[in-house]
Amino acid sequence: MDNEKKYLFDNPKNIKRILHLLYVSCVLLFLLDFVIHRHVLHSWENLWGFYPVYGFAGCVVLVLIAKWMRTFLMRGEDYYDKSDVDNEKHETNKNSIEPGGRDVDA
């Protein structure tokens, strides 16, 4: 890896820059709430920071629930294949298919 070319995000500084850019944009967008006058359809939209808070909280809740769902929904990768595992082995031995399917036979 040492000889390999350095790419954009191999340098941790660049990742930091992106993250800082995101933080600054978030702060600016939040502040714009106080500057721009909204014409709103719903009373909640008048709450300061409604969209930012909803977006942030929504995503955190989404991920936490999804993570919890894994505890009872997750099974092994071959869960449904178990009954025809033998067939599968047989098939792959016979004509060794590449994972992307047989797109090109040229």
Place this chain on the structure above:
Amino acid sequence: MWMLEIPPFLPFFIGALIAAVTRGTLRNVIMLATPIVGALHLWMVPEGIHLQFAFLEYQLTPYRVDKLSLMFGYVFHIAAFIAIIYSLHVRDTLQQVAAMMYAGSGLGAVFAGDLLTLFVFWELLAFTSVFLIWARRTQRSYTAGMRYLIIQVSSGVILLIGALFYAAETGTLEFGFIGLEGVAGWLIFIAFGIKCAFPMAHNWLTDAYPEATVTGTVFLSAFTTKVAVYALARGYPGTELLVYIGAAMTCFPIFFAVIENDLRRVLAYSLINQVGFMVVGVGIGTALAINGAVSHAFNDVIFKGLLFMSMGAVLHMTGRINGSDLGGLYKTMPKTTVLCIVGAASISAFPLFSGFVSKSMVMSAALENGYDWIWLMLLFASAGVFHHAGIKIPYFAFFAHDSGIRASDPPNNMLLAMLIAAVLCIAIGVYPAALYSLLPYETGYNPYDATHVLAQTQLLFFSALAFVWLNLKGLYPPELRSTNLDFDWVYRRAFPVALQNMFSVIWKVDSAIRQAFLSKLNQSLAFLSQRYKGPSHLLSRTYPAGSMVMWVAVILATYLMLSFIH
């Protein structure tokens, strides 16, 4: 003019026929020319009924043009053109012919003016598209394709029964507003719902699409569900039930998408989420909402196609598609990365990208019509779609940890197809007036006012912030090799197991009954033979000579009597 009478599906079917017998450059040229010629032709066709004839006692209208069908007609031509470019390198006649037939069937369905014609193309969609799944030629794709075909064909059969009821109830087969009244209304609704991937009928999509070939999935993502959205917009606008079904469709798939490892399956879940927005729009049924649903379908075909193409490019070049195996591909696939990000920004509805100008119409319509809670769900789904399709897809494929894979960008035809889609995404986002001018209704809607732009940007940036925060805290669920149980567990596991158990019980009971009967029979036989086994009895083995003599005497006496009678 006779040209008018050529329905849009015909060029594609003819193209498929020629593609079946030609090879190489000639086939590529013909396949590319088909959607171009078809689109030019469609562009000049005025609205109205262009083909009609009587069949038995019903009026059939295989070719009817209005603004609603034209929208879908245009985007299907665009989608077919892009997908054909994307698959120019494929040398598999089966796939190419199936793809052309499939695109043609989609066009046939949206220009069908009666339910019988719709049924024919509805089933053709199923039979042609399944070959795009089977063309992967793995055991997995074979069984997934089988399940797909069974569900799709059932949907068609229900549609046919519904159409027959409809004809009996109303005396016509014309495909216009149907509504949820009577048996026919519900049957046709269910048929449309299955193809539209309503909750609990959605697993054919997440099951089959990721198992199709690299290029096949791009075709698949464009037609089937959009035909269903079109059919709902035609038959059930303003049906309130659709609002709730659609809202459920926007929300539940995003949870599965977050924990799914196969990135094309993540996109399949997000396809259901996007179709949910359209279904909500159809359910609200106002001019703005229908416009929103239709334009979102238009945009979705393009940006979802772009995302499937970029993930297809990854699968094609690396042979892998699981998030757990990928990462760091931006280093050697920079063009694909950028194009994928354009698709991701479009589906997330960033201002200046196509998703924004159509999704906001549905959201506004929901608020205007007092669906507050639905609006909150849609808002949550908007944040969620950014999370799983906008960030997760590009992040785990192209960034995240370096997987060490150094695959190069895909062949030029694939890049070109993605480029066309990306340019369209941005063009529609920047200049939505062009898209709006094609819409069925005139609403004077303007997506680019300060309120909308700010609200959407805030929502998205803070969603991104949540992703970063969760990642830095180590709370984000890692990509794991796994299968996540969904509703298909019911028919892939629970139902077969229940059947197996049921039959094993039935067989046990059956054999017990037979055993009991046989032993009773034996017992009674034994009893009878015991009872009548003495000499001269019915079942005895030996007869004494005396009784023999007596019987001979009886026979001779009878003979004597008979001779007297004579």
